[in-house]
Amino acid sequence: MKEKRIRDKQMIVRFTKRELSEFSDKMKQAKSKSRSDFIMSLVRNKPIIVPDGLPEIAAELKRQGNNLNQIARFFNQTKSCPYQLSHALKNCELSYEAVKNLVFKINGRK
Secondary structure, eight states, X not given: OOXXXXXXXXXXXXXXXXXXXXXXXXXXXXXOSSHHHHHHHHHTTXXXXXXXXXXXXXXXXXXXXXXXXXXXXXXHHHOOOOHHHHHHHHHHHHHHHHHHHHHHHHHTOO
């Protein structure tokens, strides 16, 4: 069973304008959802990872998904399998491998 945590302690931190700006920049780089998440990752010595290329890969996967949907719709309407289907599937497979490798890199596996 997952341990329930009760966070009943509070810490107040004061920043200069410049320090707060630096803090916010680092939090954005780490893609943290909240200040609390960012600070807890620092406290637990978890590495703050900024994956390179993730937005580009995500955009490419979205484009390929759209292409695949259009091809599937054509296939369902005409019952003929166009050449583009195998090409689109191959591109999806390559993108999947890129995402898998990126996740393994983030997690420290090969």
